[in-house]
Amino acid sequence: MKVFLAAVLFTAVAALRFDGDQVLTLFPQTPEQLRMIKEIGDVAGLVDFWKPDSAELVCIGQAVDIRVPRHFLKTIKAKLGLVNLHHETKIENVQQLVDGQFDVKAKSPRNSGYDYNVYHTYDEIVQWTNDMVNEYPALAQRAILTTSTEGRDVPYLVLGSSIDNPLFVIDCGIHAREWIAPAFCQYFTHRMLSQYGVDSVVTNMMDKMTWVIIPILNVDGYSYSWTDDRMWRKTRSNYGTVCSGVDANRNYDINWSGEGASTNPCSDTYCGPSVESEPVIKASSDHLRQHAAVTKAYIAFHSYSQVFVYPYSYAYEDTANADQLFTLSENASRVIYETTGKSYDWGPGYQSMYLVSGGSKDFAYNLGIPLSWTIELRDTGKFGFILPESEIAGNCEEMFQAMIVITDEAIRTPK
Numbered sequence: 470m471k472v473f474l475a476a477v478l479f480t481a482v483a484a485l486r487f488d489g490d491q492v493l494t495l496f497p498q499t500p501e502q503l504r505m506i507k508e509i510g511d512v513a514g515l516v517d518f519w520k521p522d523s524a525e526l527v528c529i530g531q532a533v534d535i536r537v538p539r540h541f542l543k544t545i546k547a548k549l550g551l552v553n554l555h556h557e558t559k560i561e562n563v564q565q566l567v568d569g570q571f572d573v574k575a576k577s578p579r580n581s582g583y584d585y586n587v588y589h590t591y592d593e594i595v596q597w598t599n600d601m602v603n604e605y606p607a608l609a610q611r612a613i614l615t616t617s618t619e620g621r622d623v624p625y626l627v628l629g630s631s632i633d634n635p636l637f638v639i640d641c642g643i644h645a646r647e648w649i650a651p652a653f654c655q656y657f658t659h660r661m662l663s664q665y666g667v668d669s670v671v672t673n674m675m676d677k678m679t680w681v682i683i684p685i686l687n688v689d690g691y692s693y694s695w696t697d698d699r700m701w702r703k704t705r706s707n708y709g710t711v712c713s714g715v716d717a718n719r720n721y722d723i724n725w726s727g728e729g730a731s732t733n734p735c736s737d738t739y740c741g742p743s744v745e746s747e748p749v750i751k752a753s754s755d756h757l758r759q760h761a762a763v764t765k766a767y768i769a770f771h772s773y774s775q776v777f778v779y780p781y782s783y784a785y786e787d788t789a790n791a792d793q794l795f796t797l798s799e800n801a802s803r804v805i806y807e808t809t810g811k812s813y814d815w816g817p818g819y820q821s822m823y824l825v826s827g828g829s830k831d832f833a834y835n836l837g838i839p840l841s842w843t844i845e846l847r848d849t850g851k852f853g854f855i856l857p858e859s860e861i862a863g864n865c866e867e868m869f870q871a872m873i874v875i876t877d878e879a880i881r882t883p884k
């Protein structure tokens with residue numbers, strides 16, 4: 470009995486496990502198959518949409534990745550069979566990937582100094598922001614964007630040889646489970662600081678722009694993805710509903726609650742009870758609004774898919790500078806291919822991804838920030854959100870090269 474109780478108590482505080490869960494790729498071709506996917510998606514907790522972000526966004530002719538919990542596999546596969554919906558098993562056992570994600574840390578657990586090739590917890594990243602300003606006081610400043618719903622600070626760093634240059638704003642970790650994004654923000658920051666005065670390209674980037682880096686925007690969700698549920702995406706707020714969390718990237722004031730956002734609190738694309746309901750999004754929006762007049766570029770880093778997504782996503786509409794964004798994304802993508810051989814796609818959101826209302830890059834663009842992207846980092850689905858640490862270095866290197874291309878254009882773009 471004691472053993473049983475201990476097991477129950479342990480389960481209550483341990484992180485969710487994904488033993489036997491599979492990720493299936495579906496290829497809906499008919500309205501009937503589409504309806505079936507949406508029907509499956511309507512039942513809260515039955516499956517977890519990896520791509521697109523929720524059942525509402527599924528379209529005929531576009532591949533869909535879903536994580537199916539082990540005990541629902543039989544039911545789901547039977548349902549797919551009913552409408553002859555073909556599927557491929559992309560990931561055989563999700564827990565195996567979760568167990569293997571710390572593959573760099575496992576090899577060198579006692580690495581001295583801050584290791585940019587491993588994933589870090591919220592607390593470690595907060596400490597790291599302090600360490601950066603202490604180590605590079607002439608090039609880095611630190612501030613707190615806001616306090617989250619659960620009372621966590623959201624620190625950010627301002628980098629550059631001057632704080633009076635045009636701004637380049639970057640945020641990472643708006644979606645909790647996309648751990649490679651905060652890893653990139655940390656790598657990028659450290660490379661800019663440590664290579665200033667050493668590497669002429671970095672020195673120029675730091676002399677011509679002022680950088681605002683928010684290493685983790687959705688701090689509550691990110692912490693929760695470490696302690697409770699590796700697959701968590703949303704914030705951790707609750708407005709009196711059965712399901713918790715708001716999709717922070719549907720909460721911005723741009724066609725809020727429109728197409729590509731859900732009003733169902735149990736959906737992974739829930740837009741929230743009101744626009745900017747999430748303290749972190751209110752603060753991010755205010756910051757962008759306050760500095761829009763001097764901001765040339767904005768990027769939100771996400772995963773996965775390897776895509777440069779530029780506005781618009783909330784409508785089938787192109788921006789006035791669509792040609793510039795197309796060419797720049799194409800050039801950045803080419804540099805990545807030359808660096809690591811990885812292929813990145815690009816295009817306006819409505820075409821390269823799917824419709825999204827209330828997303829940050831459309832919001833930023835409409836504030837007058839001309840170069841605005843959501844960038845989806847590695848991979849294309851082999852590991853999905855559970856990208857192993859051994860991929861961090863390569864992903865950061867290729868994206869740093871892309872950032873050089875983008876910054877070059879940002880410097881030349883009038884404001």
Ligand SMILES: [Zn+2]
Pocket residue numbers: 644647771772
């Ligand atoms: Zn995301």
